Amino acid sequence: MNADDFPTPDVDVETVDPETLKDRIDAGEDVTLLDARMQSDYEEWRIHGENVTSINIPYFEFLEDDIYEDVLEQIPDDREVTVLCAKGGASEFVAGTLAERGYDVNHLEDGMNGWASIYEAVEVERYDGAGTLLQYQRPSSGCLGYLLYDDGEAAIIDPLRAFTDRYLADADDLGVDLQYALDTHVHADHISGVRNLDAEGVEGVIPEAAVDRGVTYADELTTAADGDSFTVGDATIEAVYTPGHTTGMTSYLVDDSLLATGDGLFVESVARPDLEEGDDGAPEAASMLYESLQERVLSLPDDTLVGGAHFSDAAEPAADGTYTAPIGELVDEMDALTMDEQEFVKLILSDMPPRPANYEDIIATNLGQNAVDDEEAFTLELGPNNCAASQDSLAGD
DSSP states (O other), rough: OGGGSSOOOOOOOOEEEEHHHHHHHHOOOOEEEEOOSOOHHHSSSSSTTTTTTEEOOOGGGSSSOOOOHHHHHHSSSSOOOEEEEEESSHHHHHHHHTTTTTOOOEEEHHHHHHHTTOOEEOTTOOSSOOOOEEEEEETTTTTEEEEEEEEEEEEEEOOOOGGHHHHHHHHHHOOEEEEEEEEESSSSSBBOOOHHHHHHTOEEEGGGGGGGGSSSSSGGEEEEEOOOOETTTTTTEEEEEEEEESSSOOOEEEETTTTEEETTOOOSBBBOSSSTTTHHHHHOOOHHHHHHHHIITTTTTTTOOESSSSSOOOOOOTSSSEEEHHOOOOOBBBBGGGGOHHHHHHHHSSSOOOTTTHHHHHHHHHHTSOOOOHHHHHTTTTTTTOOBBBBSBBOOO
């Protein structure tokens, strides 16, 4: 059934907007969720949290007038329950059905699509370069981006197409001119916003080393080679070639203070090496990643911050709420960074999670080989990012 096909409940059902739900989770409130999506969708992607109790009962269990007792027994009747689905239609129906039976329920506005629309900006307080650095966080997928602004100018690293208008609005609110939109690599988990921002007058930048993968629009944008730099006010962003996750992977050193590592290194893990050449090419890519980490990343001063393009459920935020950490701290906590090459390759090939949903279509879209509208683009990238080498944290072992 489509969301519009569900009958309107006979009782009023309170709606909870996604931001309010996230605020409650972040505040440590105990939250009980009834996820009415199909089991396969639920197992692939759902709302997590230490204080979140999540129950999966597909909506079709509530379509009959007589709901089985074993279904109702799974739903707590001593606390508030928030019902959610993919887009909000099924959850309103299910919540109404439960409200008629005396349950204390509400439903999540726009469902998981609404959850995927949450995008927060948090200042990186330990950044000590020129200007101010913000980290954008998308909790639904773990996508991270970075906005640097100084002296009336700004640059965005790893922007998402879905939030093109947000970047422009934020720059306007800050009173700065968004000069650059830089991608670290050809992403496999979300649709890049670089071309959309370039169309709005922002200079789009992609790694020179990524062009050979089949980028169809390279002539329309600026390409960044190893050592190239971009000036934002008094700050400098330097391109640092760090292949491994992909052959074109390029990090950006933000005014010698933070290395935006894309999918090369995260605060809880290292990159997976199989999304470009598959399983056959993964060992060679893993060796390439090892060299990049040892020679280009870990050679930087220990107090240089690392900020990846993603975080997973296993990641722990820093005191300022950002997913950043000094290189020296990561070396101390992540055994993978002190292994020899053979051990490293064996480790990261041993426990890779499922590949990101729709990753082949997403890559084709980011290469410019596949044209999709905004709604299709948003739908393609729903779900977890799965760009790390392990489903668990490699830090703190």
